[in-house]
Amino acid sequence: MTTPLYELTIHEAKELLDNQMVSFEDLTSTILDRIKQVEPSVKSFVTVTGDLALEEAKSFDQNLGGSPSSNLQGIPFQLKDNICTQDILTTCSSHMLSEFIPPYNATVVEKLKQSGGIIVGKGNMDEFAMGSSTENSAFHPTHNPWDLKRVPGGSSGGPAAAVASGECFYSLGSDTGGSIRQPASLCGVVGLKPTYGLVSRYGLVAFASSLDQIGPITKDVRDCSIVLDTIVGHDPMDSTSIERVSDCYSKSLTGDIKGLKIGVPKEYFEVGVDSDILDCIKESLLVFEKLGATVSEISLPLTKYALAVYYILAPSEASANLSRYDGVKYGYSYRDADSIWDAMEKTRQNGFGSEVSRRIMLGTYALSAGYYDAYYVKAQKVRTMIRAEFSSVFNDYDVLITPTSPSTAFLIGEKTEDPLQMYLNDICTIPANIAGIPAISIPAGFSNGLPIGMQIMGSYFSENTILNAAYAFEQVTDWHKMRPSL
Amino acid sequence: MTIPKISKEEVQNIALVYRLGLSPEDVSRLSSELSNILDQFRVLDNVDTSGVNPTGHSVSANGVMREDEPSQSLPVNKILQNAPSAENGYFKVRPVLE
Numbered sequence: 001m002t003t004p005l006y007e008l009t010i011h012e013a014k015e016l017l018d019n020q021m022v023s024f025e026d027l028t029s030t031i032l033d034r035i036k037q038v039e040p041s042v043k044s045f046v047t048v049t050g051d052l053a054l055e056e057a058k059s060f061d062q063n064l065g066g067s068p069s070s071n072l073q074g075i076p077f078q079l080k081d082n083i084c085t086q087d088i089l090t091t092c093s094s095h096m097l098s099e100f101i102p103p104y105n106a107t108v109v110e111k112l113k114q115s116g117g118i119i120v121g122k123g124n125m126d127e128f129a130m131g132s133s134t135e136n137s138a139f140h141p142t143h144n145p146w147d148l149k150r151v152p153g154g155s156s157g158g159p160a161a162a163v164a165s166g167e168c169f170y171s172l173g174s175d176t177g178g179s180i181r182q183p184a185s186l187c188g189v190v191g192l193k194p195t196y197g198l199v200s201r202y203g204l205v206a207f208a209s210s211l212d213q214i215g216p217i218t219k220d221v222r223d224c225s226i227v228l229d230t231i232v233g234h235d236p237m238d239s240t241s242i243e244r245v246s247d248c249y250s251k252s253l254t255g256d257i258k259g260l261k262i263g264v265p266k267e268y269f270e271v272g273v274d275s276d277i278l279d280c281i282k283e284s285l286l287v288f289e290k291l292g293a294t295v296s297e298i299s300l301p302l303t304k305y306a307l308a309v310y311y312i313l314a315p316s317e318a319s320a321n322l323s324r325y326d327g328v329k330y331g332y333s334y335r336d337a338d339s340i341w342d343a344m345e346k347t348r349q350n351g352f353g354s355e356v357s358r359r360i361m362l363g364t365y366a367l368s369a370g371y372y373d374a375y376y377v378k379a380q381k382v383r384t385m386i387r388a389e390f391s392s393v394f395n396d397y398d399v400l401i402t403p404t405s406p407s408t409a410f411l412i413g414e415k416t417e418d419p420l421q422m423y424l425n426d427i428c429t430i431p432a433n434i435a436g437i438p439a440i441s442i443p444a445g446f447s448n449g450l451p452i453g454m455q456i457m458g459s460y461f462s463e464n465t466i467l468n469a470a471y472a473f474e475q476v477t478d479w480h481k482m483r484p485s486l
Numbered sequence: 487m488t489i490p491k492i493s494k495e496e497v498q499n500i501a502l503v504y505r506l507g508l509s510p511e512d513v514s515r516l517s518s519e520l521s522n523i524l525d526q527f528r529v530l531d532n533v534d535t536s537g538v539n540p541t542g543h544s545v546s547a548n549g550v551m552r553e554d555e556p557s558q559s560l561p562v563n564k565i566l567q568n569a570p571s572a573e574n575g576y577f578k579v580r581p582v583l584e
Contacts, residue, residue: 099568100568101567101568103560103564103565103567103568104560196543210542210543236552239550240543302533304529305529305530305533307526308526308527308529308530309530311523311526311527312527312530319504323504326505327570328569328570328577328579329568329569329577330568330569330570331568331570332570333570333571335570337580339580340579340580340581340582341505343580344505345501345505345506345507346507348504348505348506348507349506349507349508349509350507352506354512357506357508357512357516358516358519358520360504360506361497361500361501361504361506361516361520362520362523362524364500364503364504365492365500365520365524368500368503375527377540378530378533378535379530380540380541380542381533381535381538381539381540381541382530382533382535382538383540383541384538384539384540384541385533385535385538387541419519419523420522420523420526436543
């Protein structure tokens with residue numbers, strides 16, 4: 001066989017398992033070997049659970065005689081380290097939680113385990129999911145597998161780098177303002193932020209609760225649909241998860257998009273996007289036209305306000321969510337204090353990194369008496385208008401296509417000095433979170449050897465439509481088949 | 487409205503409200519960073535939001551009700567396994583009143 005096992009997609013690996021060309025143990029040990037080989041240079045993991053994974057794979061071989069009973073059985077996967085795993089360290093890449101072992105599994109973890117998925121470890125991230133480069137991890141930065149001097153994006157940089165480098169077949173990330181899509185774009189993989197409420201957030205360490213959503217990071221669109229099929233659904237433990245009949249995403253991929261109406265919002269092309277990326281997206285739109293879709297330029301004039309809305313709302317919610325870290329119930333605790341207040345202040349001072357402190361301060365300020373209306377309520381009102389603007393556009397168009405990120409992967413250290421510069425990385429991805437709509441990033445080309453991502457957004461619960469559009473594009477392009485050489 | 491620059495004293499006050507410890511260097515750095523960031527937010531002053539209701543959640547979330555049925559909770563020892571300090575099945579905290 002010419003293609004190494006670790007470069008396969010989920011559906012390709014499943015075919016080998018089905019035909020008993022490989023055993024469960026073969027598949028898992030290949031991934032564990034790959035982790036050993038590339039992890040010293042990529043550093044996409046916080047924790048590797050190799051022994052547990054191998055034990056599970058062996059038990060599948062013994063009990064199932066080698067054949068999987070679901071799409072994900074025996075397929076090794078990773079989870080971003082803000083998704084709670086029972087008895088496995090869940091750190092959020094923060095000193096605050098560096099020894100935290102959850103007493104329960106997130107709902108998505110339960111679902112994947114019930115499908116027979118094999119956890120190989122937890123993925124590195126920007127601390128508490130705050131960042132766009134994974135440089136805010138309290139432990140170590142992750143390196144982009146396409147160029148180790150560059151960032152993988154963030155905050156799900158570990159998951160995106162792990163999938164791209166073959167250290168797992170898929171990973172789950174979380175996306176509050178682009179944290180699945182932007183790293184997927186920078187690492188040349190597929191990343192989906194589902195509609196808010198489609199996937200349970202129970203067991204996801206909260207950052208900004210009205211924006212956070214868990215989603216898959218995979219090598220291609222079919223894999224993305226397979227994972228989505230498994231993790232969606234109403235959960236009594238998350239009152240914001242939606243009760244609805246689940247679509248079967250993987251079965252609805254036809255590749256037929258004749259008559260699909262594509263809107264191209266011009267504002268997303270005016271935000272300092274690299275010219276190579278602009279050219280790439282324009283060429284990709286021609287591909288869609290050839291496939292029978294219609295492409296029209298449209299305008300979403302409120303786009304320019306999305307960044308400000310996000311950087312008021314997300315830190316405000318974060319400041320409330322992170323107040324639970326008080327050194328009493330769990331997490332790091334400063335022991336040498338004179339008083340309970342001193343203990344709390346020192347716990348947070350030592351436990352949180354600088355970006356987390358910055359956002360707590362920003363949020364506390366925006367929520368404080370005297371500024372609450374001017375910042376927080378104002379941002380919530382503009383949010384209403386942004387949602388309405390998207391809704392009206394979706395009356396006439398099925399999907400919207402834009403770049404995912406204004407640049408390809410940047411150098412480690414290049415943007416760490418200026419927080420505002422770093423925040424601009426999310427300019428194309430933030431609006432979908434504000435509106436709560438689904439959006440996917442798929443590989444669409446390369447610039448100087450670095451992957452370019454294309455974003456496809458759709459209306460609420462139109463995952464079927466955006467996945468099928470993405471799948472149609474994949475059928476006639478090869479970008480998703482490119483693998484970095486490590 | 488006119489947005490004031492964030493002084494070091496104001497940074498210290500916000501930190502005190504939150505009970506977030508900051509070093510003197512953090513205070514100076516945050517004073518300038520927060521001022522710069524808040525400056526960017528002024529762009530929202532240009533949006534006419536009169537008559538617009540605020541949105542707290544991206545998907546309209548109605549109140550979710552369920553039957554009040556007792557069910558199994560996590561055992562106390564599992565809850566306390568991550569506690570920095572615990573005694574006799576309780577979290578142990580410093581005196582709140584001195």
